[in-house]
Amino acid sequence: MEKKELTNKERLAIPPQKMPEQGPKERIGNVNEVPYGFTEEMAVAEAERCLQCKNAPCIKGCPVEVNIPVFIKFIAERKFREAVAVIKETNVLPAVCGRVCPQEEQCQKPCTVGKSLKSVDKAVQIGKLERFVADWEMNQAGSESPSIKPSTGKKIAVIGCGPAGITVAADCRRAGHEVTIFEALHKPGGVLAYGIPEFRLPKKIVGREVDNLVSMGVELRTNMVIGKIYTIEELMAEGYEAVFVGTGAGLPMFLNIPGENLNGVYSANEYLTRANLMQAYSFPNTDTPIARASNVAVFGGGNVAMDSARTALRLGAKNVYLVYRRSHEEMPARKEEIHHAEEEGVQMNLLQNPVRFIGDDKGWVKAVECLRMELGEPDDSGRRRPVPIKGSEFTIDVDVCIVAIGNASNPLIPHTTPDIQTNKWGNIIADPETLKTTKKGVFAGGDIVLGAATVILAMGQGRKAAQAINEYLATGAW
Amino acid sequence: MNKILEKEFFSPQVFRMKVEAPEIARKRKAGQFVIIRVSDAGERIPLTIADANASEGWIELVVQAVGKTTTDLSKLSPGDSLHDLAGPLGRPTHIEKHGTVLMVGGGIGIAPAHPIAQAMKAAGNTVVSILGGRSKELVIMEEKMKAASDEVIIVTDDGSYGMKGMVTDAIQKLIDEGRKIDLVIAIGPPVMMKFVSLLTKKYDIHTLVSLNTIMIDGTGMCGGCRVSVGNESKFVCVDGPEFDGHLVNFDEMMQRLSMYRDQEKESIDHACKLGLR
Numbered sequence: 001m002e003k004k005e006l007t008n009k010e011r012l013a014i015p016p017q018k019m020p021e022q023g024p025k026e027r028i029g030n031v032n033e034v035p036y037g038f039t040e041e042m043a044v045a046e047a048e049r050c051l052q053c054k055n056a057p058c059i060k061g062c063p064v065e066v067n068i069p070v071f072i073k074f075i076a077e078r079k080f081r082e083a084v085a086v087i088k089e090t091n092v093l094p095a096v097c098g099r100v101c102p103q104e105e106q107c108q109k110p111c112t113v114g115k116s117l118k119s120v121d122k123a124v125q126i127g128k129l130e131r132f133v134a135d136w137e138m139n140q141a142g143s144e145s146p147s148i149k150p151s152t153g154k155k156i157a158v159i160g161c162g163p164a165g166i167t168v169a170a171d172c173r174r175a176g177h178e179v180t181i182f183e184a185l186h187k188p189g190g191v192l193a194y195g196i197p198e199f200r201l202p203k204k205i206v207g208r209e210v211d212n213l214v215s216m217g218v219e220l221r222t223n224m225v226i227g228k229i230y231t232i233e234e235l236m237a238e239g240y241e242a243v244f245v246g247t248g249a250g251l252p253m254f255l256n257i258p259g260e261n262l263n264g265v266y267s268a269n270e271y272l273t274r275a276n277l278m279q280a281y282s283f284p285n286t287d288t289p290i291a292r293a294s295n296v297a298v299f300g301g302g303n304v305a306m307d308s309a310r311t312a313l314r315l316g317a318k319n320v321y322l323v324y325r326r327s328h329e330e331m332p333a334r335k336e337e338i339h340h341a342e343e344e345g346v347q348m349n350l351l352q353n354p355v356r357f358i359g360d361d362k363g364w365v366k367a368v369e370c371l372r373m374e375l376g377e378p379d380d381s382g383r384r385r386p387v388p389i390k391g392s393e394f395t396i397d398v399d400v401c402i403v404a405i406g407n408a409s410n411p412l413i414p415h416t417t418p419d420i421q422t423n424k425w426g427n428i429i430a431d432p433e434t435l436k437t438t439k440k441g442v443f444a445g446g447d448i449v450l451g452a453a454t455v456i457l458a459m460g461q462g463r464k465a466a467q468a469i470n471e472y473l474a475t476g477a478w
Numbered sequence: 479m480n481k482i483l484e485k486e487f488f489s490p491q492v493f494r495m496k497v498e499a500p501e502i503a504r505k506r507k508a509g510q511f512v513i514i515r516v517s518d519a520g521e522r523i524p525l526t527i528a529d530a531n532a533s534e535g536w537i538e539l540v541v542q543a544v545g546k547t548t549t550d551l552s553k554l555s556p557g558d559s560l561h562d563l564a565g566p567l568g569r570p571t572h573i574e575k576h577g578t579v580l581m582v583g584g585g586i587g588i589a590p591a592h593p594i595a596q597a598m599k600a601a602g603n604t605v606v607s608i609l610g611g612r613s614k615e616l617v618i619m620e621e622k623m624k625a626a627s628d629e630v631i632i633v634t635d636d637g638s639y640g641m642k643g644m645v646t647d648a649i650q651k652l653i654d655e656g657r658k659i660d661l662v663i664a665i666g667p668p669v670m671m672k673f674v675s676l677l678t679k680k681y682d683i684h685t686l687v688s689l690n691t692i693m694i695d696g697t698g699m700c701g702g703c704r705v706s707v708g709n710e711s712k713f714v715c716v717d718g719p720e721f722d723g724h725l726v727n728f729d730e731m732m733q734r735l736s737m738y739r740d741q742e743k744e745s746i747d748h749a750c751k752l753g754l755r
Contacts, residue, residue: 184697186515186522186562194699223564225697229505250699254711261706261730263737270700278521278694284748287521287546288694289741363733410698412716 006048012116014049017042019128024343028313031198031281034340035128040078043132047075049113050124057110058126063460064090064167068107068126075129081140084133088146092170092212093163093459095138095205098131100196101456102334138208145216149176154473157182157240159226159413162190163455164246164446166209167462168469169218172242175470180240181213182224187277190248191447192455194277195269197307199314203276227412232420232442242441242469245420245428246462249407249447255299259357260403264291264365268300268308268404275311290315293400297321297368299354300404301331306338308402309346320346321396325353325373325386349396351375353388357401367395407452420444427451435465440478443469479559483536489615491543492586493552494528500535502527502565508573508593509688509720512537512565513696516550520561523547524693526590526665526719527566529622540589540618546745567696568719571686573597577660580652581607581627582645582674584666588619590688591665595626598663604628606657608648610666614639646673659683664723668732675723685723689714691731692738705731 019042021027021035038046050072058068067086074083087094101107107126108114114123154177158165161183173179187193189206214220226232232243252267254260271290274280278288296312298305301324309320322341324331327350331338342348351373358367372392375384409426421429421438428437428444435443445461447453472478484496502512511526523545529538543552554560571594579598583591588609599605607627611617612635624630632640633648641648645666652659662685664674671687678685691703691714698716705712708725712718 184564185695186564194695223562225564225567228566229501248699250695250697252699252701254701256711261704261711261734263733267701270694270702273694273700279519282519283741284745286519287517287745289738289745291737363730363736412697 008051011049011051012113014045016049016122016125017046017128019125024345027199028310028344031314033202034199037135038128038132043075043129044078046125046129047072050076051112053112057112058107058124061107061110063106063456064463066090066107066130071133072124072126072129075133080133080136084137087130087133090463091459092167093209093455094130095134096163096192096201096209097456097459098127098129098134099201099205100454101127102454103127104335106456138205145212146170146174148174148216151178152176152473154178154242155180155240156469156473157235157243158246159232159244160184160190160246160248160446160448161188161210161220162246162248162446162458163192164458164462164465165190165244166213167459168244168246168443168445168466169213170216171463171466172469173213173216173218175466177470177473178219180219180221182226183220183222184225184247185277186222188220188222190246194273195304195307197272197276197311199310200307225412227416232413232417232439236441242443242473244462244465244469245413245437245442245444245448246446246458247410247413247448249452250410251408251426252403253406253408254403255354255405257354257356259359259365262357262359262365263363264293264399265357265401266291266403268298268304268402269407271308271402272304272311275315281315291400293317293398295319295321295396295398296400296402297323297349297354297396297398298402298404299323300406301326301333302404302406303333303337305402305404306333306341306346308404309341310344312400312402313344313346317400321349321398322346323349323352323354323368323370323396325351326383327351327375330383351386353386355393358395365398365401367397368401369393369395407447409448409451413448417442425451433464434468435461436468436478441472480563481559482554482556485554485556488618491552492540492616492618493543494538494540494589494618495551495554496536496538497560497563498535499537499563502563503530503535503537504532506530506537506566507570508597509571509590510566510568511590511690511696511719512539512563513567513693514539514551514560514564515562516547516554517561520550521547522562522694522696524567524690524696524715526688526690528589528592528619530593540586542586545742546749549746564696567715569717571597571663571720573601575602578604578606578658580649580659580662581605581623582610582649582662582664582666582670583607583623584610584645584664584670585612585616586618587664587666587670587688588617588623591663592619592622592626594663595623599626599628606652606659607631608633608645610634610645610648610670611639612636644673645670646677649674649677653681661686662723663688663720668728668735671723671726672728672732675726675728679724686720687723687726688719689721689726689731690719691735705734
C-alpha cells in the first residue's frame with residue numbers, strides 16, 4: 001500500500017502525541033517509571049509531525065549532534081532498527097538521553113514545528129521519540145554491537161563510569177584501543193546509578209548500557225578509587241597511554257547554617273544515593289536504611305531538588321516542602337520535573353530561605369527557621385537576586401531536611417595529581433575542544449570540568465575527548 | 479573477588495579476618511580504611527585496616543559483630559569472598575619523629591592502632607601503648623602490639639587483666655609519674671576518645687583520634703560522615719579519619735552515629751524472621 005507524502009500543512013495539523021503516564025496518586029506509592037513511553041502508533045504519528053527541515057536546526061541544538069531528522073524519518077517509516085542505528089552513531093546512551101536530556105532547552109528549542117505553532121511545548125518531541133526507539137531496540141532479541149576496529153594494542157584508562165566516561169570508553173574502544181574503566185563505587189553508571197531516581201531512569205536501562213560496553217570488550221573495574229589505589233601517574237607507568245578523568249562533581253555543598261549536622265539533615269547526594277544506589281526504599285529487604293519522615297523540607301530549585309522531593313514522597317512523606325529562595329520562574333529545574341513534582345503534591349515554598357535548623361532533645365531536626373525573600377536587582381547569573389525581608393522569620397516543622405543546592409568538584413584526583421591544574425572552584429581546566437588537561441596524556445570532561453551540569457553535556461565532552469584521545473594515540477602529538 | 483584467607487574469633491563477637499587484596503595491601507598506609515559490602519543487598523560500611531602484607535597480598539580486618547553487616551560478615555568463612563572491597567581510603571597518619579607517642583586503643587580500636595604504632599616506632603619514636611577492654615578477652619592483639627611498642631600497659635574495666643579501670647586512669651598515671659608524652663593517638667569507642675581528649679587537653683598534650691562514622695561512598699560524595707571539628711564541618715572519609723581530638727565535637731558525632739539505631743534493630747529482626755540467622 002503506497003502512502004501519500006504528507007504536506008507541511010498536514011504535518012503541522014497532527015497534534016503532539018501525549019505520552020501516557022502513571023497518575024500522580026498511584027505513582028507516589030511506587031518507584032516505577034512515571035511515563036510509560038509511546039506506543040508504535042503514537043511514535044509514528046509524532047514522527048510524522050517532523051518537517052524534515054533541510055537546515056535541521058535541531059541538530060545544532062544537540063550537544064552530541066544526533067542526526068535527528070534522519071532518525072525521525074526512519075521512525076515515520078517504521079524502520080526502527082535503522083532509526084536507532086542513526087542515533088547510536090553519535091550517542092551511546094539513547095535510552096538514557098531520551099529520558100533525562102533537557103530537550104526543551106536543546107534540540108526541541110529551535111524546532112521549526114514549535115516555532116510555527118508558537119510554542120516550544122508543541123515542538124516535535126524528539127526526546128520521547130529517541131526513548132521510543134531505544135526502548136524498542138532493548139526489547140528485540142540480539143541487538144547488534146557496534147563494529148570495532150582491529151586492536152591497536154594501546155591502553156586507555158577511563159576514571160569514572162558516568163555519562164562522560166561511558167561515552168569515552170565506547171568511542172575509544174570502537175577505534176580499537178584497549179579500554180579499562182575504573183569506577184569508585186560498587187556499581188557502574190555514576191550519577192545515572194546513584195543520583196537519578198528509578199522513577200525517572202530505571203536502573204535496568206543503565207545496567208544494559210554498561211553491559212553493552214562490556215560486550216564490546218571494555219574492561220570494567222568497580223571499587224577502584226583512583227587517587228587512592230592508584231594515582232594517575234601510576235596508571236601511566238602501568239602502560240595506560242591516555243587517561244580520561246570523568247569523576248563528576250561529587251562534593252555536596254551545604255548551607256553552612258546552624259544545626260546542619262543534626263540527625264535527619266541530608267545532602268541530596270546522600271539521600272538519593274541511599275534511595276537509588278543502595279535501594280533503601282526496599283529496606284529492610286535491603287540493608288541500607290533511610291529516615292522515613294512525615295514532613296520533609298528540600299532546599300534548592302534544580303532537578304536534584306525535584307528528584308529528592310519526589311523520592312521523599314515515595315518514601316511515605318505526607319508533606320514535602322520545596323524551599324527555594326527565588327520565584328517559580330527562576331527555578332533551574334526542567335519544567336517537566338517541576339510539573340511532575342507539583343502534580344504529585346510537592347508544596348512549593350517560594351521566596352524563602354533557611355537560616356537555621358532546630359533540633360529536639362535527641363539531636364534530631366524538628367524544625368527549620370526560614371526568612372521570606374523578595375526579588376531585587378539581577379545578579380551575575382542574570383536572575384533577580386533574592387533579598388531577605390527583615391523580621392519575616394517563621395518556622396516549618398520537619399523531621400527530615402535535604403540540602404540540594406549543588407555540588408563542588410571532588411578533590412581526590414586533583415589533590416593526588418599536582419600537575420593537573422584546576423580553577424578557583426576546583427574544576428579541572430581542560431581545553432574546550434580537545435578536553436586536554438595541563439598534564440600530557442590526561443584528558444578530562446563532564447562535571448569535573450563543567451561543574452554540576454547535565455548528562456548530555458558530559459556526553460558531549462566525552463565525544464570530543466574520545467576523538468582527541470584517538471588522534472593523540474595515532475599521532476603522539478600533544 | 480576478595481577471598482577470605484583466615485578467620486579467628488577473639489571473643490564471641492570480635493574476630494579478625496585476613497582478606498586477599500594484593501593491590502590494597504601494596505598501597506595502604508597506617509591510618510587508612512576500606513569499605514566493604516557483604517552481599518548484593520548489603521550496606522557499605524567502613525572498616526579500618528589492622529594489618530597488611532604487601533608481598534603476600536592480604537589485608538587484615540578486625541571487626542565486632544554488632545549490626546546486620548558485621549554479623550553477616552562474621553558468618554563468612556575462609557574460602558568465601560567479600561562481595562565488595564574498596565580502598566585504601568582516607569588520609570594516612572602523618573608519621574614523623576615526635577619523641578614519645580602514646581597509643582591508646584580501646585576494644586577493637588586496638589586493631590587500627592597497630593599499624594600506626596608500627597609506623598611510629600619505625601620512625602624512631604618511643605611507643606607506649608595502652609590497651610583497654612571491658613574484660614580480658616576483649617583486650618586483643620596484645621602480642622602484636624608488644625612487638626610494635628616499647629611498652630604496653632593493659633587496662634580492663636573489671637580488673638580481669640592488667641590494671642583495673644579505664645584507659646584514662648592509665649594515662650593519668652603516666653602523667654602523674656612525670657612521663658613526657660609528645661603525642662597521644664586514641665582509637666576506640668567514641669566515648670573513650672572523648673574522655674581521653676578531655677584529659678589530655680588539661681595537660682595540653684596534642685591528641686589525634688581516628689573516627690569511624692556512618693559512610694556510604696567514602697570518597698567525599700555524600701557527606702553522611704560529616705563531623706564538627708573546631709566549628710567546621712569535615713568529612714571523615716576524605717578529610718580524616720584522623721582529627722585533633724581537642725577540636726572534635728564528640729557529642730554531635732555520637733548523636734549522628736545513633737541516627738539509624740531503630741532501623742539497625744529492624745534490619746536484624748527482619749533477617750531473623752526470614753530465618754537468615
